[in-house]
Amino acid sequence: MKIMVMKFGGTSVADPARIHRAAERAVAARKKGDHVVAVISAPGDMTDELTALAKRVCEEPDKREMDMLLSTGEQVGIALFAIAVKNKRCDAISLTGPQAGIEADSRHTQARIVRIRPRKILEELRKGRIVAVAGFQGINPEDDITTLGRGGSDLTAVALAAALKARACEIYTDVSGVYTADPRLVPEARKIPEISYEEMLELSSAGAQVMYSRSIEVAQSYGVVIHVRSSFDFRPGTFVRKMKETTMEKANVSGLALSTSEVRFSVVEVPDQPGVAARILSEMARNDIPVDMIVQSAPTHRGVNDISLMTPRHNRKEAKAALEKACRELGAQRVDEYDQIAKISVIGTGFRHHSWVAAKVFETLAKNKINIHMISTSDLKISCVVPKGHEENALRALHKAFQLHRPPRK
């Protein structure tokens, strides 16, 4: 059975006209011979509205009950989508996450998919039906609904594509693919026709908001080909897949990413002893706080270091508390917080052996008088933290310097 998974995000099903457009896509694919599983998100702002409603009832609502509440959004989406498909004289059925056999763990509001039992989906596909599956939700061993957290619907789509051995997983969204930089900030940004899982992962974790890294990781593990494309036109978007190593022994810059959703913390004057960085990081890990770009200054003559890191803005409260605890225990001087910053990342391959790329990044920023607060590099990514307000200039300058508006030579 040739199966295609098509995922429609919240903006793609935000109103009846868009629901019909999404349904038409699915029907067209079905008529071309594919069996179609459509993964649907909550229409428009529904998730935000339900969250706001719950917060009016209680400041910190119970997480199990939040899952019960929020999972209704996708349930509304699949029902309306199936109604629209049937209206086009194509048979369809909607399935909630639990009905579709999506088994998750019990970490309410941020569950992980444990297993998919696609019996019911396959049964319905065999009847020729388009199967609309609610994204973002599963069932835990206690028969409770759990939701999958940020990027949950993409994850549902990719995991289903893996479980069903689908020939592709199309992610329909309001942008037409993955770009060399955010086109709203860099007008000459170019759509990337295809990109490797590794680079897509780096782009995502560096702030490109097309897909969350967890879905890309699953796609990579199971070899699912992802096609990120627009729900508003029919042009091909960006394929994310295993790439042949055409760039072996060559450096390749594929795109730029910007993140303004992080803050920087510095623990100042930490005694220069073995184990201090570990102590700080384990305190962050214990509190489940994501950390990026850990930088330790060289020790001064007074035998002390500064240790700096980046963490998501929405974790700043817990991060500050955790770092202050570690600061006291280590006898460090204080914790500083920097808020007016932006992180620019250059994504590609082969950076480790081609230091000219890093040199060009620093040079370009210097030429544009943009100060660099922090640097972190890997084989696939060079990230620089710059002062807030300079990020657009930096993006445009780097885009030009690396000639990203031109398709790469093969």
Place this chain on the structure above:
Amino acid sequence: MKIMVMKFGGTSVADPARIHRAAERAVAARKKGDHVVAVISAPGDMTDELTALAKRVCEEPDKREMDMLLSTGEQVGIALFAIAVKNKRCDAISLTGPQAGIEADSRHTQARIVRIRPRKILEELRKGRIVAVAGFQGINPEDDITTLGRGGSDLTAVALAAALKARACEIYTDVSGVYTADPRLVPEARKIPEISYEEMLELSSAGAQVMYSRSIEVAQSYGVVIHVRSSFDFRPGTFVRKMKETTMEKANVSGLALSTSEVRFSVVEVPDQPGVAARILSEMARNDIPVDMIVQSAPTHRGVNDISLMTPRHNRKEAKAALEKACRELGAQRVDEYDQIAKISVIGTGFRHHSWVAAKVFETLAKNKINIHMISTSDLKISCVVPKGHEENALRALHKAFQLHRPPRK
């Protein structure tokens, strides 16, 4: 285990403040020692809004998908209710109809409860939790969600009270009980402290909109005591229960009901032959159209009859089609439709052997110059169809004539 079922309708959970008030009631009952099962409806106008949304997608949406869609309303209700209860430091858990073990048949949008398996509810009650169960929904043998149609949440409450052998089933609503007549139309109307299942059934089917008859029938079958009361104050409302026959050999008028939601059809000049009424009614039954007050005129000298009946206004289209089909097949002359009518019913007991009650009804209407279009009587009910515009006068006159503002002598 002493169990109390409390049902909160849509108006009782329409906004966060009301949800908190409902939650407080449940917590208070729990603290007094009852184990509490709270049956919750969809907040406010949510069901209507979802229906309107579906109709914007498709004029006649698929019924299975409508159930998938509409069942989210109650799911939102139970989640918010459980969040509010937990906020009051009382443990709670919400369960959808399927999770609560409410098994229904497959008549989508108007399913019937087949069986309740209350294992999960009992397990949660034993943990001391308040269990919030989604009204109006169940699961069919194919694992699909089905909804129970009009009055579905009341039905869920009464059926749960029966299955759990609850000591009572409290129905919280925006009126403070069952009245001798609609207090908005008859200011001197009196709250009825208790009423038998039979009379409550007649009141409901005659148009009193407090509860639908199907819930009362189930309560009667299983001996569930219903307490209809206001969610806005703490005064006792109306108990619906098995009554001792104190009125044996005496007629008793307990209340008046008004229905303006029906239309009258007449099949004119039907040949006076055996089986014609059956033919007409079976055509209505085949189309699942409710029928009330079937009246056949005495045959004229030309050997023809008129057959008239009442049917809900929202069924008028199908009713007209069905009757016109029967009309053609029977060689009757035509189908007339009367729209400007209202049905007044006097509800009580012992009417069959006390014809003075019927006489007094007709007399009172005549004295007030109110013309009667149709009459139908039973031991428990006398219904008269009157011209639209006269219904309030008729109600007030009858209320006074039977002195319903005074409590009945015991």
